[in-house]
Amino acid sequence: xxxxxxxxxxxxxxxxxxxxxxxxxxxxxxxxxxxxxxxxxxxxxxxxxxxxxxxxxxxxxxxxxxxxxxxxxxxxxxxxxxxxxxxxxxxxxxxxxxxxxxxxxxxxxxxxxxxxxxxxxxxxxxxxxxxxxxxxxxxxxxxxxxxxxxxxxxxxxxxxxxxxxxxxxxxxxxxxxxxxxxxxxxxxxxxxxxxxxxxxxxxxxxxxxxxxxxxxxxxxxxxxxxxxxxxxxxxxxxxxxxxxxxxxxxxxxxxxxxxxxxxxxxxxxxxxxxxxxxxxxxxxxxxxxxxxxxxxxxxxxxxxxxxxxxxxxxxxxxxxxxxxxxx
Amino acid sequence: xxxxxxxxxxxxxxxxxxxxxxxxxxxxxxxxxxxxxxxxxxxxxxxxxxxxxxxxxxxxxxxxxxxxxxxxxxxxxxxxxxxxxxxxxxxxxxxxxxxxxxxxxxxxxxxxxxxxxxxxxxxxxxxxxxxxxxxxxxxxxxxxxxxxxxxxxxxxxxxxxxxxxxxxxxxxxxxxxxxxxxxxxxxxxxxxxxxxxxxxxxxxxxxxxxxxxxxxxxxxxxxxxxxxxxxxxxxxxxxxxxxxxxxxxxxxxxxxxxxxxxxxxxxxxxxxxxxxx
Numbered sequence: 074x075x076x077x078x079x080x081x082x083x084x085x086x087x088x089x090x091x092x093x094x095x096x097x098x099x100x101x102x103x104x105x106x107x108x109x110x111x112x113x114x115x116x117x118x119x120x121x122x123x124x125x126x127x128x129x130x131x132x133x134x135x136x137x138x139x140x141x142x143x144x145x146x147x148x149x150x151x152x153x154x155x156x157x158x159x160x161x162x163x164x165x166x167x168x169x170x171x172x173x174x175x176x177x178x179x180x181x182x183x184x185x186x187x188x189x190x191x192x193x194x195x196x197x198x199x200x201x202x203x204x205x206x207x208x209x210x211x212x213x214x215x216x217x218x219x220x221x222x223x224x225x226x227x228x229x230x231x232x233x234x235x236x237x238x239x240x241x242x243x244x245x246x247x248x249x250x251x252x253x254x255x256x257x258x259x260x261x262x263x264x265x266x267x268x269x270x271x272x273x274x275x276x277x278x279x280x281x282x283x284x285x286x287x288x289x290x291x292x293x294x295x296x297x298x299x300x301x302x303x304x305x306x307x308x309x310x311x312x313x314x315x316x317x318x319x320x321x322x323x324x325x326x327x328x329x330x331x332x333x334x335x336x337x338x339x340x341x342x343x344x345x346x347x348x349x350x351x352x353x354x355x356x357x358x359x360x361x362x363x364x365x366x367x368x369x370x371x372x373x374x375x376x377x378x379x380x381x382x383x384x385x386x387x388x389x390x391x392x393x394x395x396x397x398x399x400x
Numbered sequence: 401x402x403x404x405x406x407x408x409x410x411x412x413x414x415x416x417x418x419x420x421x422x423x424x425x426x427x428x429x430x431x432x433x434x435x436x437x438x439x440x441x442x443x444x445x446x447x448x449x450x451x452x453x454x455x456x457x458x459x460x461x462x463x464x465x466x467x468x469x470x471x472x473x474x475x476x477x478x479x480x481x482x483x484x485x486x487x488x489x490x491x492x493x494x495x496x497x498x499x500x501x502x503x504x505x506x507x508x509x510x511x512x513x514x515x516x517x518x519x520x521x522x523x524x525x526x527x528x529x530x531x532x533x534x535x536x537x538x539x540x541x542x543x544x545x546x547x548x549x550x551x552x553x554x555x556x557x558x559x560x561x562x563x564x565x566x567x568x569x570x571x572x573x574x575x576x577x578x579x580x581x582x583x584x585x586x587x588x589x590x591x592x593x594x595x596x597x598x599x600x601x602x603x604x605x606x607x608x609x610x611x612x613x614x615x616x617x618x619x620x621x622x623x624x625x626x627x628x629x630x631x632x633x634x635x636x637x638x639x640x641x642x643x644x645x646x647x648x649x650x651x652x653x654x655x656x657x658x659x660x661x662x663x664x665x666x667x668x669x670x671x672x673x674x675x676x677x
């Protein structure tokens with residue numbers, strides 16, 4: 074009985090972690106679907122969004138070290154702080170601006186190029202953004218506090234203790250993340266199914282030429298998609314930043330999104346969610362059951378091995394489009 | 401650009417079968433299109449009148465598809481002027497041309513395979529929708545009225561082209577002939593002033609060709625849509641069209657009614673082949 078309850082707790086925690094993975098994977102799927110570009114910079118976009126958010130909240134002057142060096146005066150902060158809600162809004166605006174710039178400066182010039190070229194461009198973008206974030210906001214580890222409750226949720230513990238005689242340990246941050254992710258996905262689905270822009274987005278994802286012929290501007294749709302991906306990156310950046318602080322290793326969460334995508338399929342939004350959940354639960358359960366037999370630390374590699382297995386037996390992922398080669 | 405210049409004076413006549421042909425809708429003036437050193441279209445001029453079915457024919461590689469791509473904005477010619485509804489059209493992106501009221505189909509079918517037939521046809525009306533993003537997402541205000549009105553129009557087109565049964569089918573699963581029909585439906589959904597058909601009957605069997613010919617004639621007849629089409633099947637072209645442009649090696653070698661074109665020596669030479677000296 075105890076063993077079962079422990080497992081249930083592990084599964085729950087796995088689901089919560091999975092939601093966090095799914096949040097990052099979502100951004101990849103959005104851009105890949107609409108433009109066929111695998112955006113290597115998605116992880117760095119999360120980092121950049123989180124950095125910008127913290128910077129705005131603390132009233133930090135952008136490029137402060139650079140400006141100080143040039144003017145000779147010490148410039149640090151504006152001397153005021155910005156409320157979290159307003160700061161999130163401002164950061165969203167920055168991410169939209171970034172999407173527009175990426176389109177104007179990079180993607181526009183690479184129309185009709187092979188996917189590998191666009192992929193290389195996003196690698197360049199990733200390193201550029203990382204550097205830009207560094208120069209703009211400084212390289213120190215920052216604390217992100219937008220008022221999301223943290224720590225063990227006592228109500229869940231009390232409730233499960235009363236029912237099962239064993240209190241579950243669930244982080245309140247994880248609960249908030251799950252709720253936010255659910256809302257975000259619902260909004261995305263509503264947008265892509267019911268709005269004109271959403272329909273245009275699906276059309277562009279399917280066939281560029283046909284989309285042009287019915288009067289859809291590719292450039293507008295790309296800016297739109299990158300903006301949405303930027304917003305998703307902001308949400309993921311907030312959650313991860315609140316959990317483990319805003320630092321440059323934040324951009325590495327993109328690596329955890331890769332196995333999620335291989336499981337769920339690169340073109341499916343539900344796939345990103347389900348893939349994230351499977352990997353979250355899978356790695357926690359594996360650690361719980363098998364980890365102790367092999368000396369632990371299975372969480373670092375389990376996701377990638379699972380992705381490898383999928384690559385061999387189902388390369389399109391669970392929900393991806395079947396690749397049918399006509400001969 | 402000379403602003404004083406105007407399109408030819410509108411004039412009209414009625415065809416023997418009772419359709420009204422109006423003034424000039426579109427005029428191509430001295431169009432030249434080059435790809436590097438290759439001249440795809442050389443100094444071609446012709447016009448398309450309101451309400452008529454205009455065909456562009458010619459042997460393989462004559463530049464027909466290039467011409468259609470110039471009209472729909474996919475290619476921008478190096479020389480010449482394109483006039484539409486009495487105004488000179490500057491260089492435009494294909495989506496801007498589409499918004500002017502020029503819809504098209506493609507030789508190799510360009511549909512949204514992952515979307516249903518209905519959704520595909522609805523994309524034809526995207527540029528006409530006015531409700532804001534928020535209204536649409538929440539299905540609120542103008543959004544509902546608009547969607548219903550557009551759906552009604554689309555259903556009419558679906559009935560008209562007899563594709564009711566496949567309304568909800570993903571397009572990727574349809575056979576070739578039906579895909580061509582869905583593509584025509586999507587173009588019609590935009591209520592175009594000018595409809596461009598790039599080989600609407602390529603690869604079809606006789607029965608499918610007859611169906612498609614009937615639809616093209618009915619569209620022209622019922623909605624009064626002006627149609628410009630490219631076709632290989634000479635029999636079909638001669639039956640369908642009011643006037644024909646004949647192209648060969650990027651040049652115009654004939655222009656007139658099917659009867660005139662058929663008796664044109666240059667056209668006969670181009671099609672049957674003749675020893676060049």
